[in-house]
Amino acid sequence: MNAATxxxxxxxxxxxxxxxxxLVWRIRDYARTPAPLKIPTTPxxxxxxxxxxxxxxxxxxxxxxxxxxxxxWLFGWMFHVALALVLARHLRYFTEPVWFWVVxxxxxxxxxxxxxxxxxxxxxxxxxxxxxxxxxxxxxDHLMLALLLGIVFSGLSMKFLTHTDIVAVKAFxxxxxxxxxxxxxxxxxxxxxxxxxxxxxxxxxxxxxxxAPGVFxxxxxxxxxxxxEQRHLAPWAATLEKTKV
Amino acid sequence: xxxxxxxxxxxxxxPVIPILEAGSMAQSKPFVANxxxxxxxxxxxxxxxxxxxKAIAKLGELLGKYRSLKVxxxxxxxxxxxxxxxxxxxxTGDPKNMPVARQDLLRxxxxxxxxxxxxxxxxxxxxxxxxREVLDDWYSYFNQCSECxxxxxxxxxxxxxxxxxxxxxxxxxxxxxxxxxxxxxxGKVHKVGNNLGLPGPALLDTLQxxxxxxxxxxxxxxxxxxxxxxxxxxxxxxxxxxxxxPHVYSLMGYAKVFHAAGIPWTLSTHASEAGNFGLFIxxxxxxxxxxxRVREAALDLGAxxxxxxxxxxxxxxAYSFWNTLIGPFDFLDPNYPVxxxxxxxxxxxxxxxxxxxxxxxxxxxxxxxxDSCNVARASRMGGMPGGQFEIPRAIVRAVANRFVxxxxxxxxxxxxxxxxxxxxxxxxxxxxxxxxxxxxxxxLQAVVDSHGVNFxxxxxxxxxxxxxxxxxxxxxxxxxxxxVHQLVGNAIRLGSK
Numbered sequence: 001m002n003a004a005t006x007x008x009x010x011x012x013x014x015x016x017x018x019x020x021x022x023l024v025w026r027i028r029d030y031a032r033t034p035a036p037l038k039i040p041t042t043p044x045x046x047x048x049x050x051x052x053x054x055x056x057x058x059x060x061x062x063x064x065x066x067x068x069x070x071x072x073w074l075f076g077w078m079f080h081v082a083l084a085l086v087l088a089r090h091l092r093y094f095t096e097p098v099w100f101w102v103v104x105x106x107x108x109x110x111x112x113x114x115x116x117x118x119x120x121x122x123x124x125x126x127x128x129x130x131x132x133x134x135x136x137x138x139x140x141d142h143l144m145l146a147l148l149l150g151i152v153f154s155g156l157s158m159k160f161l162t163h164t165d166i167v168a169v170k171a172f173x174x175x176x177x178x179x180x181x182x183x184x185x186x187x188x189x190x191x192x193x194x195x196x197x198x199x200x201x202x203x204x205x206x207x208x209x210x211x212a213p214g215v216f217x218x219x220x221x222x223x224x225x226x227x228x229e230q231r232h233l234a235p236w237a238a239t240l241e242k243t244k245v
Numbered sequence: 246x247x248x249x250x251x252x253x254x255x256x257x258x259x260p261v262i263p264i265l266e267a268g269s270m271a272q273s274k275p276f277v278a279n280x281x282x283x284x285x286x287x288x289x290x291x292x293x294x295x296x297x298x299k300a301i302a303k304l305g306e307l308l309g310k311y312r313s314l315k316v317x318x319x320x321x322x323x324x325x326x327x328x329x330x331x332x333x334x335x336x337t338g339d340p341k342n343m344p345v346a347r348q349d350l351l352r353x354x355x356x357x358x359x360x361x362x363x364x365x366x367x368x369x370x371x372x373x374x375x376x377r378e379v380l381d382d383w384y385s386y387f388n389q390c391s392e393c394x395x396x397x398x399x400x401x402x403x404x405x406x407x408x409x410x411x412x413x414x415x416x417x418x419x420x421x422x423x424x425x426x427x428x429x430x431x432g433k434v435h436k437v438g439n440n441l442g443l444p445g446p447a448l449l450d451t452l453q454x455x456x457x458x459x460x461x462x463x464x465x466x467x468x469x470x471x472x473x474x475x476x477x478x479x480x481x482x483x484x485x486x487x488x489x490x491p492h493v494y495s496l497m498g499y500a501k502v503f504h505a506a507g508i509p510w511t512l513s514t515h516a517s518e519a520g521n522f523g524l525f526i527x528x529x530x531x532x533x534x535x536x537x538r539v540r541e542a543a544l545d546l547g548a549x550x551x552x553x554x555x556x557x558x559x560x561x562x563a564y565s566f567w568n569t570l571i572g573p574f575d576f577l578d579p580n581y582p583v584x585x586x587x588x589x590x591x592x593x594x595x596x597x598x599x600x601x602x603x604x605x606x607x608x609x610x611x612x613x614x615x616d617s618c619n620v621a622r623a624s625r626m627g628g629m630p631g632g633q634f635e636i637p638r639a640i641v642r643a644v645a646n647r648f649v650x651x652x653x654x655x656x657x658x659x660x661x662x663x664x665x666x667x668x669x670x671x672x673x674x675x676x677x678x679x680x681x682x683x684x685x686x687x688x689l690q691a692v693v694d695s696h697g698v699n700f701x702x703x704x705x706x707x708x709x710x711x712x713x714x715x716x717x718x719x720x721x722x723x724x725x726x727x728x729v730h731q732l733v734g735n736a737i738r739l740g741s742k
Contacts, residue, residue, distance in 0.1 A: 026319075033312040036529065038565045039405065041397045042622055043630035043658060058401070067659075068326035068399030076324065076401075126325065131265055133325035135340045136349065138371035140362075141323050206362050207370075211402055214320030219313045220403030225625055227565045228582050231572050236310060240533060 005172070005184040008194055012176055015198040022205030023213065030217040034234035044225035051224050058221055071126060079119030085112035086155075093166075093173045110159065117152045120145055144208065147196055154193035164190045251676045253718040254336060254683050256690050260654070262329045263338035270339040273677045275388050275669070278423035285432040286531060289421035296420040297375050301358050303416045304351075308359065313408040318355045320402040321345060327396040327406075332661045333389050336680030341386045344396035344406040350382050351413050380422070387413040388424055389677055391667035392525065393618035398658050410667070411527025418526055427522045427668035434535055439484035439518035448517055451487050459497055463739055467504045469496070469512065474546050476511035477578075478503070480587070481519040481539055481563070482554025483706035491727040492709055495555050498730030499587055501737050506594050510552075516542035519559035520706065524566075525668035533570040536562060540571040549578040552585050555728050557617035557705030558666065560586055564624040588704060589626050591733060592636045595643050602736040607645035610700040612732065613692050614638055614650070615685065615712075616660035617705035631657075637704055637729050644736040649696040655688040663703075665711030678711060679718045686719045693721075702729050 045051050057063045062080075065073045089109025092098045124145045127133050158164050164187040175182035184190070203209070216222060233241075280290030293299055308315050327344040329335065334342035341347060349371065356363030356372035363372030373379060392407035417423065433442040443451070452469040459467040470476060480503075486496040503510045516538040523532030543551060551574070553563045563584045568574065574583040582589065594600045614637060626632040634657045642648055655661050664681030692698040703709060703726060712726035 030312060030316055033309060033315050035312040036310065037569060039313060039408070039623070041394060041403055041405065041658075042625055042633065044625075046625075046628075046630060058403075062401055064399055064403065065324070065326050065401040068330070068401075072324055072326055123324075130325065132262075132328040132340070132343060133323070135265060136323050136325065136328065136343065136345050138323070139368065140366075140370045143369070203362075206360070208320075208322045211320040211322050214316045215402045217312060217316045218320065218403040219316075220397050220400075220405050225630060227568050228584075231568045233569055237529065237569065240530070 001181065001183055002186070004186060004191065005181060008172075008184055008191075008198075009176060009181050011195070011198045015202040019201040019204045026205045026210060027213050027217075030213070034236060035219045035223070036234035036237045038223055038225075038227040038232050039219050040223040040225050041220040042225055044223070046225050046229075048224055051222060055216065055222060059215060072123070075119045075122030075126070077119075078115050079123065082112035082115035082119060085109050086116060093170045094177065096170075096174065113152060113156050113159070117149065117156070120149050120152065124149075140207065147200060151193060151196045151200065154189050154196065157189045158187070158193070162187070162189060249673060249675050251679050251718065253679050253715075256683070256687050256719060258691070260335070260684065260687060263335065265340045266338040267340055270333075270337045270342060270389060270677065271382075271385055273389060273674065274385050275671055275674055276425040277384075278425045278428040282425065282428045282432055283418075283421060283423050285435070286418070286423075286428055286528075288418045288423055288428070292421045296380070296422075299420045300375060300380075300416050301354070303419045304355065304412070305359065307412050307415060308355075311408065311412065313405065314412050317348070317402075317404040317408055318352050321348060321352065321404055324401065326399050326401060327404075330396045330399050331390075331406075332393070332395070332664060332684045333391070333677065333681045336664070336683035337389075337677070339389075341382065342389055344400075347386055347390055348404070348406055348409045350379065350386055351409050354379065380417075383413050383417060384422060387417070388669065388674070391618070391662045391664070391669055391681070393662035393666055394622040395618065395659070395662065398622060407667075411525075413527075414525070415527040418528065424526070424668060426671035427525050430520075431522050431526070431531055431535065434518055434520075434522070434538075438514055438516070438538070440520050440522070441484040441487075443484055443487060443517065445514040445517075448487060448512075448514055452512070455493065455497060455500075459500065463501075465504070465739055467497075467500050467739070469500050470510065471512050472514055472546065473509075473511040476509045476546065476548060478508055478510035478550045478552050479516070479543050479546055479548035480510055480512055480552050480554060481516050481559075481584075482512070482587075483520045483556040483559060484518045485706040485710060486554055487517075489706075489710060491713070491724070491731055492555075492706055494731035494734060495728030496730075498728065498732075498734030498737075499554060501734050501739060502587075502591050502594065502600065502730070505737055505739055506599050511546060511548070513542035513546060515545065519553055519556045519563070521559060521562040522668055524558055524562050532562065532566065536567055536570045539567070544576065550581045550585060551577065551583055552587055552590055554587050555704040555706065555730060557619035557707060559706075560704075561619035561623040586626050586636075588636050588640055588729060591730070592627070592640055595640065601738045602644050602733075603738055604644060604646050604736055606736040607732050608647070610645060610732070611647045611649060611696055611698045612641055612645050612700045612702055613648070613689070613698045614641055614656070614729075615663070615701050615703040615708060615726075616656050617703055617708050618660060618662045618666060620704060621658055621660045634658075637702075640729055641702055641732060644732045649692050649698055651688040651692050655684060661685045661688070663705070663708040663711040664715065666707050670707055670711060675714070679715050682711070682715045682719070686715075686721075689721070690719070699725060700732075701726050702732060703727075704729050
C-alpha cells in the first residue's frame, strides 16, 4: 500500500461524501420548495404522461436548445451524449463480471472521448469568440470547461500516449466500493485524471452542474397544463384561503 | 420634467443580432411610486433605511416560497441560448437586456448571500454584494422586462426570466422602491374597481352610449348589460375595452356575438377589470385580492359562466391562476370551462353553426395575427395544447377572406412581445417601448411589403394600446391594429337590418 493509494482513496471518499450529501440536500430542498402557481411554458402537455415525454425529449434531445441555437445545441448535445457513453464505458471498472452491453459499447466509448473533447472545445470557442456569450461568462464558466477538458485529455492520454495497468485500476476501484483497499498504479496521467474527477464530483452540488438535477424540477417544463381542470394549491397559499368569501 | 428622447431603430429586411452597447439603456427607468401609492398596497412609502438587509431577507423568503426562483437561480449554465431572444435586447443592444444577463443581476446577489461558492469565492462565480449600484441596475433593467417568457421557450432548463423579474419587483416593492405605473393602477382597482379608475355611473353611461351606437349601426337593440342578476354569462374584460380605441370595437363585437347567439350576459361594476397588475409586480397577495372581485361579483350576480375578454395577461391570470387564487368554481355551470376565453366562446358558436358571417365586410383588410405573449406562452384555449394559436386564427379565417401569417420565427410560441407588456406601458418608458417593438415591426413590414397587410389583429388590450402608440414611429398607420372581435363585429350577420 503506497501513499498515493491512501491519498486517492481518502480523496474519493471525501469527494463522494461532499458530492452525494450536497446533491441529496439540494434535491430535497428543490422537492420541498412549493410551486404555488401553474407556470408551464405553453403549449405544454395536458397530462402527466405528456409531461414525462416532454422531459424525456428535453434531457435526451435538448429540444429547447435545438430551437434556440444550432451551434450551442450541436456542441452541447455532442458533449453530453459522449459523456453518457464514456461514463457507461467506465462501468467496466466497477462491475465484475462486466455487463454484456458495457462490453459491447467499449469501442464506441473511445470515439465518444474524442467527441467530448470536440464538443467542449466548440463550446469554449463560442464562449471566447461570441461577444454576447463572452459578456455573460464568469471565471468559473471557463474553469469548468478547463476541468472537463482536463478530465477528457488525461483520460485519452492513457489510451493514446502512455497506458496504465487497468487491471490494477479496476482492483483499486472495486476496493474503494468494498472498503478493501488495493494499490493504485503509479501513473501521472492516472493521478491527474482521478484528481480532476474527484474534484468534479465534490463541486457538483455547489456549482452550475446543478443544472442536471435542476431541469427535472423546472416548473416551466415539469408541470402539466391543466389549471382549469385541476385546482392547484401550495401549502402556504392554502393558508391565505381563509380570507375568501 | 424632461421630455423623453424617443428613437426608433431602422427596420432591417431580415433580423440582425445587434452588437453590444453596454449601458445604452441604463438611463431608462420608470417613475418611482410615491408614498401614498406604496402604502395603499401595504408597501413602505419610500426606500427604507436598512433596505439592503430587508432585500436580502425578502429574497430568502421568496426562495422558500417559489421553487421556480430557487431552481432558476441555480440551474443556469451561461450557455447563451437566450442571449438573442429578448425583444428589448434586439431593439436596444444593451447587454443587460439579454435574458441571462438580466437574471444575473439577481443571481449574483443570490450567489453572494445564499450559496457557499459565492460566499467564499465571489469573483470566481460572479457573486456581488447588494450595493446601491446593483439596486439601481435592478430598478432600471427589471423594468425593461415585459415578463413575456420568450426566453423561457428556448432555455434548455425552461428558466423563465419573468419569474426572476417578478421576484426582483416584489423585493423592490418590499423595501419601498415601487414602480409608479403598476402600483398606482393596482390602487385604482382596489378603490374604484378598474385600472382606468372609471366609476360605476360613468361606466353605465359609456355602455348606454355604446348601445346607441350599435342601434345606429345595426338598427337592433344590442345590449351591453351591467350588473344584471341572473345573467348566464358574466364577462370580465379589460377596462380599456370601455372607451379606448380600437379596444371598444372588440367590446361591441362581443356584444354582437352574445346577441346573435341569444346568450344572456352581463358586465359587472365590481369586477369591471380583467387586467391584474398583481401579476406584473409578482405579488401573490395582490393578485389574489384583485382576482377575488371576480368571484365576489359572480356570486353576487348569480352568474353561471365566466368569460374573459381580449386581454393577454388577464387571460394568463384567469386561465392559469384563478382556480388556484379564487376557486373552486363549484357554483358555476360545469358544462363550460372556467374561465372561458371570449374566443373559445365565439369559436364554439361558429363550429355549431350558431353564427353566420358576411366575410366580404372585411374585404378592405389584409389581416395578419399578432400572438400576445401571455396567451401564447402562459395559457391555452380549447382542449388541445396550442389551441391558443389555432382558435383565434380560425375565427379570423371565418370572418375575413384575406389572412397572411408573419415570419414563423415571430409567431405562435416564438411570438415577440409588443414591447409594452409587464407594466411598462407608461409614457416615460416610450423610448424603450418603441425599441422593444422593433422585432414585431420588422416582421410586420415584411408582410406589408409582400402581401399588402393593413390590419394586425390581436387579443390583448396592452398590445392594442402599445401598437396604436408605436406604429407611427415606424411609419405605419396607428389604425392598423385591432381586435379579433372587431373583425367578428364587422362581419357578423344579425338578421334583418
